[in-house]
Amino acid sequence: MNLLIKFLLIIIVFLNILGCSQNKTKVPGKPNVLLIIVDDQGYADFEPFENHSPEISTPNMNRLAEAGTVFTQAYTTAPVCSPSRAGLMTGKNQFRWDDKAGWGPGLPENVKTIAEYMKDAGYTTARIGKADFGINYHKFDVREYPLNHGYDYFLGFSAHAHDYWLTSEETAKRTPDPNGTSAHLGPLMENNGYKSYPDEEYLTDIFTNEAIKYLKKDKDAPFFLTLAYNSVHHIIHEVPKKYLDKYQVDPIHNYEPDSMETFGRQKPGTYSAYYEKYTRLGAIQDEDMRKFYLANLDCLDDNIGCVLDALKEQGLDKETMIIFVSDNGGSPLTGAKNTPLSAGKYSLWEGGIRVPMAISWPGKVEAGKVETSYVSATDILPTISNAAGINLTDETVDGIDLLHPNQDRVLVWRWGNTWAVRKGNWKLTNTNEQWGKGRPSKMYIKPISNDLSIKLFNLEEDPGERNNLAEQWPERVDELKEAYENWVNENSGKY
Numbered sequence: 001m002n003l004l005i006k007f008l009l010i011i012i013v014f015l016n017i018l019g020c021s022q023n024k025t026k027v028p029g030k031p032n033v034l035l036i037i038v039d040d041q042g043y044a045d046f047e048p049f050e051n052h053s054p055e056i057s058t059p060n061m062n063r064l065a066e067a068g069t070v071f072t073q074a075y076t077t078a079p080v081c082s083p084s085r086a087g088l089m090t091g092k093n094q095f096r097w098d099d100k101a102g103w104g105p106g107l108p109e110n111v112k113t114i115a116e117y118m119k120d121a122g123y124t125t126a127r128i129g130k131a132d133f134g135i136n137y138h139k140f141d142v143r144e145y146p147l148n149h150g151y152d153y154f155l156g157f158s159a160h161a162h163d164y165w166l167t168s169e170e171t172a173k174r175t176p177d178p179n180g181t182s183a184h185l186g187p188l189m190e191n192n193g194y195k196s197y198p199d200e201e202y203l204t205d206i207f208t209n210e211a212i213k214y215l216k217k218d219k220d221a222p223f224f225l226t227l228a229y230n231s232v233h234h235i236i237h238e239v240p241k242k243y244l245d246k247y248q249v250d251p252i253h254n255y256e257p258d259s260m261e262t263f264g265r266q267k268p269g270t271y272s273a274y275y276e277k278y279t280r281l282g283a284i285q286d287e288d289m290r291k292f293y294l295a296n297l298d299c300l301d302d303n304i305g306c307v308l309d310a311l312k313e314q315g316l317d318k319e320t321m322i323i324f325v326s327d328n329g330g331s332p333l334t335g336a337k338n339t340p341l342s343a344g345k346y347s348l349w350e351g352g353i354r355v356p357m358a359i360s361w362p363g364k365v366e367a368g369k370v371e372t373s374y375v376s377a378t379d380i381l382p383t384i385s386n387a388a389g390i391n392l393t394d395e396t397v398d399g400i401d402l403l404h405p406n407q408d409r410v411l412v413w414r415w416g417n418t419w420a421v422r423k424g425n426w427k428l429t430n431t432n433e434q435w436g437k438g439r440p441s442k443m444y445i446k447p448i449s450n451d452l453s454i455k456l457f458n459l460e461e462d463p464g465e466r467n468n469l470a471e472q473w474p475e476r477v478d479e480l481k482e483a484y485e486n487w488v489n490e491n492s493g494k495y
């Protein structure tokens with residue numbers, strides 16, 4: 001063997017030793033980041049909050065809270081999934097570009113996402129679960145598809161929701177309308193193709209298993225993993241039997257094309273008929289709906305526990321920042337509870353936009369702390385950026401670091417023809433008094449637009465927004481109205 005080859009072999013062996021001896025912190029000081037997004041979880045359905053519903057038990061969410069800080073006044077930028085996720089992923093109020101402030105803001109080419117910032121900073125990035133900007137569903141070649149806005153890997157679905165059981169190609173082929181409803185049915189999207197699972201495998205478990213597989217992979221860089229469960233969104237009754245047994249509720253059969261009867265205006269045999277029957281206050285009501293929800297939430301919590309265990313087993317727990325957030329308030333159509341807040345998903349009442357949120361990062365974020373200052377989901381991007389050493393220069397980012405809340409900041413919301421503004425303990429809104437404050441009704445989904453009068457609330461004294469103080473505090477009304485109008489005039493169309 002000549003000297004040159006010997007020399008090259010020595011170099012190769014040396015490089016290998018270097019590679020093997022690296023632990024999983026690839027860049028000193030840069031944490032891994034796990035962003036867990038859950039769907040439609042109610043404010044009262046999060047055990048770390050003191051006044052949670054006595055019916056729930058979320059021991060693994062409690063673990064997150066004990067290891068870090070929970071926020072009792074965390075807001076999303078919208079009361080439904082797609083616009084809220086657009087705000088969360090970009091750190092910006094999505095109505096900067098979505099002038100309608102509606103269900104489908106999409107993602108403009110020039111608005112940078114957290115994943116893109118992280119990728120630029122040298123992170124390896126992955127998204128598992130739901131991807132939802134409200135438009136361009138089921139398509140690969142669009143800005144809204146995760147591979148086209150900063151993620152190296154994606155496994156999941158691009159839609160509002162997905163059937164929790166039916167992920168096989170066989171069932172999709174027999175279904176006349178697999179994309180016909182808010183929920184999708186059939187194989188998941190994985191990078192540039194599809195991945196089919198047996199219909200016996202449960203979607204929440206699939207996402208957990210794939211996330212754990214990802215955590216176990218040896219990577220060349222710190223990771224940014226977005227784990228976006230669609231639990232506890234419709235179709236709420238689809239839960240493994242052991243959880244249904246625990247809450248003493250009978251299972252409902254899965255969708256079956258050959259035997260599905262017509263429902264409402266939906267044709268027989270369609271998935272739309274099944275969806276409508278079980279999600280719009282049709283076949284499931286009141287107490288049963290709550291039981292299905294509790295079973296679904298319990299399963300979600302167990303799954304989060306598995307991910308936390310895996311992080312620990314891999315020795316990653318000490319060097320991983322975890323952020324946990326629900327994308328909007330609990331839905332009145334799934335059995336979620338938001339007490340003491342009013343209303344829920346679909347409205348700008350506190351129940352629609354104030355959500356469970358927690359952050360942990362050992363040694364950096366205070367453990368066991370309850371933060372009562374108000375914060376926003378737009379703060380997630382700056383918080384993660386700061387942790388990763390990214391210098392944010394975009395002045396149209398609305399968020400600030402979660403670890404340094406500001407109680408004088410102005411938060412604004414626009415949702416259809418309704419709006420709201422918060423500064424200090426005061427909130428001003430034109431949201432309809434009838435919208436969602438009463439018994440669950442199908443009308444929750446569409447705003448009732450005949451009462452858009454101004455209401456003022458002191459959230460410190462009246463978090464349920466029952467006592468309209470607009471007449472007593474006219475100067476406060478003017479101040480907040482001006483703050484809202486100033487924000488809109490200065491920022492609409494700038495992004």
Ligand SMILES: [Ca+2]
Nearest residue numbers: 039040081327
């Ligand atoms: Ca949602």
